Amino acid sequence: MNDSTLLDPQARAYGNMRTVIVAIVLVFLLAPSLLVIPISFGGPGEITFPPRDFSWDLYRQLFTSADWVGAIMRSLRVAVLTMVIALLIGVPAAYGLVRYDFPGKKLVLLLVMSPILIPVIVISLGLYLYLSRLGAVGTVSGLVAAHVAYVTPFVMMTVMAGVKKLDPALEFASSIMGANRRTVFFKVVLPQLLPSIGAGALFAFLISFDEVVIAWFLTGASTTTLPVKMYSSIQWDISPVISAVSALLTFLSILFCCLSVWLQPSQRTE
């Protein structure tokens, strides 16, 4: 098909037009993510692009500010805890939902996937009302619980896709050979699932690390996470330090993006 379209000048013209449109859209998509990098080296004066001179000042400011460093560390802690707990409950659930049939399975699936559908503001409001009754607004554990619920469906989607690709014959064969269920799950199923679990872990970590709306409702002055600090900082006083934070977050996104593509090579060709 490609050969024949190359011969037709009209088809070639359309092809060129498409390439131009696609290039413009990709520039629009990538510009905000990538431009923060040069801006972050612009020095502590006015935020401009292109920056007038090159300096590390904003990064120095960022890492010497106890406020910002505290927020970064808190976000890291919340994201790591969220990732671990979400994997602990999400991976077995994904396996169970693909391999077993039981009454009420559809309802369970709807419940565990619901955080993707429900507007995050409604979840945040509900948790705010709930946790303020329990006196847990502003605690790290309240935020982690909320984030676990929020990221679990993303972990499960990734892992369920992985389980569906497994050959059940392997599990069957090992149980015939005398392996009990625990051995089958840990020795046969989990090792094969590692790439999708890895991708799910990346999802869980980054979604929690970047999450702002739930954290905006559930954190107090002493438990502010990085996104909440960025949000109020962009809203009230655009301090140039934000560009250094943004550049770091962009690096993190690019890294995670490459890792996820590397972990799930099948998605590239599909």
Place this chain on the structure above:
Amino acid sequence: MTQKKDALLYVGPATLFLFLVILVPLGFVAWTSLHTGDSWSFAAYTQLFESVLFRRTLWTTFEISILASLGSLLLGYPVALHLARVSARKRAIYMVLVLIPFWTSILVKSFAFTVLLGRSGMVNTFLSWLAGSPVEVPMLFNRLGVMVGMTNYLVPFVVFPVLASLLAIDRSLYQAAEIMGAKPPRIFFRITLPLSLPGVAAAVLSTTVMSMGFFVIPALLGGRQDVMLSNLVDFYTRETLDWNMASAIGVILLGIVTIAALGVDRLQKFGARPRTAAV
């Protein structure tokens, strides 16, 4: 019996957790929306529908969501089309270019747009250079800013489903059309577009539903005319401490999104049926 016990062992913890952390809080929202003082009442809902602020916000939410969804379709469709046409190796590279913005924090993007679209931002500088005289198009804290931010966020969510339905089209259809002498526009309108409609419908509906709950972009890039339902929930919860009203808005927003999502589900089943039958 052991089957059921096994299933419970695997699925139980997650189910219990999500029940406690999602369903119970949702119950709290519904309960709070129906309680004024100590008694049951619909006061919050009647008050909302009498409020000019709420009615205007509801309208704005619909307007922005639908426009943003269509805008991202316009931008995303050509990208999906291009990705469907290139070789698998090139597609992998393009995929990364679409995935990077997909993985980028919405705060980073919002911040970048406040710098790019500001009065003396890069876009205005460029326009001034083009025009040869100082230009200051207001692009921030208005509808334009919200649309730019939202379409930027939504395009990847259009590209994935549309690409999936474009890749599902049988290649021999194109060859047949070409052999019969059809020109590219005709091929596009008679084959590509109609056969990609299930993906397009899924993309438009899911991005509209997603947009309904947007919070950060209207708050950071929009003005007072661009307040959406989520921002109103935030306003009532944190500014006026009227949890009753905030919850009622939450219930209405959830209702709208649920109805729309059921529509998406129906449509996907409808779209899937003839295609599987044809293969």
